[in-house]
Amino acid sequence: MASGGGNNRNGTHRNSLKGTTTTSAASTDKPLSVNSNPSKPAFKNKSSPLTGASSGLRKSSPGSLGGGAAKDDAGVPGRVRVAVRLRPRNAEESVADADFADCVELQPELKRLKLRKNNWDTDTYEFDEVLTEFASQKRVYEVAAKPVVEGVLDGYNGTIMAYGQTGTGKTYTLGRLGEEDTANRGIMVRAMEDILAEVSPEIDSVLVSYLQLYMESLQDLLDPTNDNISIVEEPKSGDVSLPGATLVEIRDQQSFLELLRLGEAHRHAANTKLNTESSRSHALLMVHVKRTVKGREPAHSSDNGNSTSMARSLRPPLVRKGKLVVVDLAGSERIDKSGSDGHTREEAKSINLSLSALGKCINALAENSAHVPVRDSKLTRLLRDSFGGTARTSLVITVGPSPRHRGETASTIMFGQRAMKVENMLKLKEEFDYKSLARRLDIQLDKLIMEHERKQKAFEVEIERITAEAQNRISEAERNYADAVEKERLKYQKDYMESIKKLEEKWMMNQQNQGNERKEQMVHIAEEVAEVKKLLSKETSLRKAAEEEVDNLKSQLAQLKMSEALANSEILKLQKMVEDEVCQKEKLEGEISMLQSQLLHLSFEADETRKRLDRGGPGKVPGGLDSPVSQVRSQLKDSGNGEKASVAKLFEQVGLQKILSLLEAEDADVRIHAVKVVANLAAEGCCMFSGFSHLVESNFSMSGIFNPT
Numbered sequence: 001m002a003s004g005g006g007n008n009r010n011g012t013h014r015n016s017l018k019g020t021t022t023t024s025a026a027s028t029d030k031p032l033s034v035n036s037n038p039s040k041p042a043f044k045n046k047s048s049p050l051t052g053a054s055s056g057l058r059k060s061s062p063g064s065l066g067g068g069a070a071k072d073d074a075g076v077p078g079r080v081r082v083a084v085r086l087r088p089r090n091a092e093e094s095v096a097d098a099d100f101a102d103c104v105e106l107q108p109e110l111k112r113l114k115l116r117k118n119n120w121d122t123d124t125y126e127f128d129e130v131l132t133e134f135a136s137q138k139r140v141y142e143v144a145a146k147p148v149v150e151g152v153l154d155g156y157n158g159t160i161m162a163y164g165q166t167g168t169g170k171t172y173t174l175g176r177l178g179e180e181d182t183a184n185r186g187i188m189v190r191a192m193e194d195i196l197a198e199v200s201p202e203i204d205s206v207l208v209s210y211l212q213l214y215m216e217s218l219q220d221l222l223d224p225t226n227d228n229i230s231i232v233e234e235p236k237s238g239d240v241s242l243p244g245a246t247l248v249e250i251r252d253q254q255s256f257l258e259l260l261r262l263g264e265a266h267r268h269a270a271n272t273k274l275n276t277e278s279s280r281s282h283a284l285l286m287v288h289v290k291r292t293v294k295g296r297e298p299a300h301s302s303d304n305g306n307s308t309s310m311a312r313s314l315r316p317p318l319v320r321k322g323k324l325v326v327v328d329l330a331g332s333e334r335i336d337k338s339g340s341d342g343h344t345r346e347e348a349k350s351i352n353l354s355l356s357a358l359g360k361c362i363n364a365l366a367e368n369s370a371h372v373p374v375r376d377s378k379l380t381r382l383l384r385d386s387f388g389g390t391a392r393t394s395l396v397i398t399v400g401p402s403p404r405h406r407g408e409t410a411s412t413i414m415f416g417q418r419a420m421k422v423e424n425m426l427k428l429k430e431e432f433d434y435k436s437l438a439r440r441l442d443i444q445l446d447k448l449i450m451e452h453e454r455k456q457k458a459f460e461v462e463i464e465r466i467t468a469e470a471q472n473r474i475s476e477a478e479r480n481y482a483d484a485v486e487k488e489r490l491k492y493q494k495d496y497m498e499s500i501k502k503l504e505e506k507w508m509m510n511q512q513n514q515g516n517e518r519k520e521q522m523v524h525i526a527e528e529v530a531e532v533k534k535l536l537s538k539e540t541s542l543r544k545a546a547e548e549e550v551d552n553l554k555s556q557l558a559q560l561k562m563s564e565a566l567a568n569s570e571i572l573k574l575q576k577m578v579e580d581e582v583c584q585k586e587k588l589e590g591e592i593s594m595l596q597s598q599l600l601h602l603s604f605e606a607d608e609t610r611k612r613l614d615r616g617g618p619g620k621v622p623g624g625l626d627s628p629v630s631q632v633r634s635q636l637k638d639s640g641n642g643e644k645a646s647v648a649k650l651f652e653q654v655g656l657q658k659i660l661s662l663l664e665a666e667d668a669d670v671r672i673h674a675v676k677v678v679a680n681l682a683a684e685g686c687c688m689f690s691g692f693s694h695l696v697e698s699n700f701s702m703s704g705i706f707n708p709t
Contacts, residue, residue, distance in 0.1 A: 116406075211229065332412070
């Protein structure tokens with residue numbers, strides 16, 4: 001892309017066109033109004049070349065730039081596709097903005113654009129395509145224009161438009177001829193290459209007109225004298241035609257390049273601060289493609305080869321008409337920045353007014369407004385089919401990186417965002433070519449008339465000869481027919497009588513056979529009835545027995561239920577008793593455990609007391625204790641190693657109160673001696689003496705002889 005915006009004019013010389021030049025109305029089919037929902041479009045949605053990118057959120061809109069479009073024609077929804085292209089810095093910006101970062105940051109893999117508001121804040125926007133400053137012209141054409149061109153070849157209208165600030169590369173993107181480097185060819189040149197590669201020069205046609213809208217005046221770039229072309233709108237269909245525009249038939253690419261050079265030479269341009277060759281007009285390249293659909297056979301056929309050929313020749317050829325409109329809009333600019341003055345200032349005002357009118361129409365469509373101000377400018381009238389109409393539209397918005405023009409860049413981005421909300425209704429432009437059919441039929445008619453005159457005379461002579469022969473043959477045939485009819489009548493009469501006789505005999509035999517069969521059937525039926533009665537009686541008896549058995553089982557079931565209820569109550573009682581026994585058992589086990597621990601403790605204390613007594617040596621036993629102790633010892637000695645006397649017997653002899661009184665004596669030796677006695681008794685009668693041991697332990701504690709701690 002060239003510096004300074006790159007809007008260089010491609011050629012300045014007039015050259016004669018190889019194609020023929022004609023002037024006719026650029027006719028189109030009835031447009032269909034498209035309604036759109038202003039919800040956010042599905043930016044990532046891909047589409048075929050015919051249908052475009054259709055947002056699943058769009059439903060309907062009240063109007064379109066197409067105005068009174070037909071409501072009954074079927075169409076395919078297709079949203080306006082928007083691609084953004086960034087121009088690299090030119091030499092002036094590289095110097096002036098060297099210390100500043102670009103105000104635009106692209107994320108092509110995410111199809112996003114970030115616009116810097118300041119050093120720390122950015123706004124993010126999504127587009128259908130994001131093209132960096134390094135994107136080639138081929139890449140731009142393939143993603144933004146090629147699907148539209150393919151749709152035009154298939155019979156749809158298409159629009160490719162570039163919008164942006166002046167000096168951002170709109171003309172470079174669309175109209176670059178690529179004479180120095182073929183890689184720099186713009187969308188116009190590449191689109192025509194694809195169109196010419198697909199059409200057949202013998203049966204198809206490609207017509208081109210090149211116009212500019214300058215100061216609200218529509219001018220023909222191929223004929224400078226035609227500087228006020230009128231715009232005609234059909235009231236019923238809403239189609240726009242330009243009766244005064246020059247139409248040039250294109251046969252090859254070279255003639256198209258010469259046409260572009262001629263048009264660019266007549267286009268208005270001016271030198272401003274922002275662009276050395278700033279376009280001062282909106283350029284419109286209109287390409288009308290007419291293609292004959294091949295390979296369609298007639299719906300009917302005939303066994304006669306001549307009839308089939310005649311039917312095929314009477315079928316008009318099916319023609320598809322597509323119109324491609326490439327719009328190179330003049331750049332929007334601020335007068336204080338562009339330095340425009342005088343006539344250039346007036347041009348800038350006119351450009352800004354027309355772009356503003358276009359923006360208002362797109363806003364109205366995006367917001368589903370009931371009124372679309374399409375008549376505010378000739379530009380919007382020319383583009384009424386591109387936004388909200390029947391054309392597939394692709395918009396390329398061009399932006400620059402300079403932070404000085406951030407306001408213009410933001411305005412361009414918002415224009416593209418609103419355009420993405422506009423949805424068109426694509427309609428196939430297909431019709432029968434009755435003119436070519438009429439010419440072909442006229443030639444065939446002349447040939448048939450001459451052939452008919454030659455054959456008419458021979459036919460009359462042949463008719464006379466055939467008539468005479470036919471009369472003779474008819475007379476002879478009538479005679480032969482009468483004889484044959486009489487013979488045939490007699491033969492049929494005889495056959496009829498014989499047939500009647502045979503039928504009567506057969507009928508009698510059938511009557512006899514039917515009587516015999518009826519008797520056999522009656523006997524068989526009677527036997528079956530008797531058998532059924534037997535089975536019925538047997539079934540009745542079985543049913544009664546079954547009912548009795550059921551009653552018996554019911555009574556047994558009732559008894560079982562009663563028994564079960566009694567058993568359940570008994571089980572509940574037993575369960576309660578078991579629970580009580582378990583509680584009692586647990587209580588007794590606790591007491592046993594406590595008594596065992598007490599016994600063990602008492603035994604330990606007795607052993608300790610014994611050891612103490614042994615260490616202290618024999619002492620004097622109090623007088624009160626001699627007698628009981630002596631009695632106990634004498635009883636133990638008398639028993640010897642044999643069977644010892646029971647503890648109960650010792651208690652009777654010594655006495656519980658005496659032993660307890662010894663344990664409470666004031667003399668320590670007496671208490672120790674009493675403990676030894678108790679220990680010996682405990683050793684001899686362990687189980688039966690457990691209650692006594694408990695009493696002794698309590699007395700030990702009271703007397704202070706033994707402290708468990």
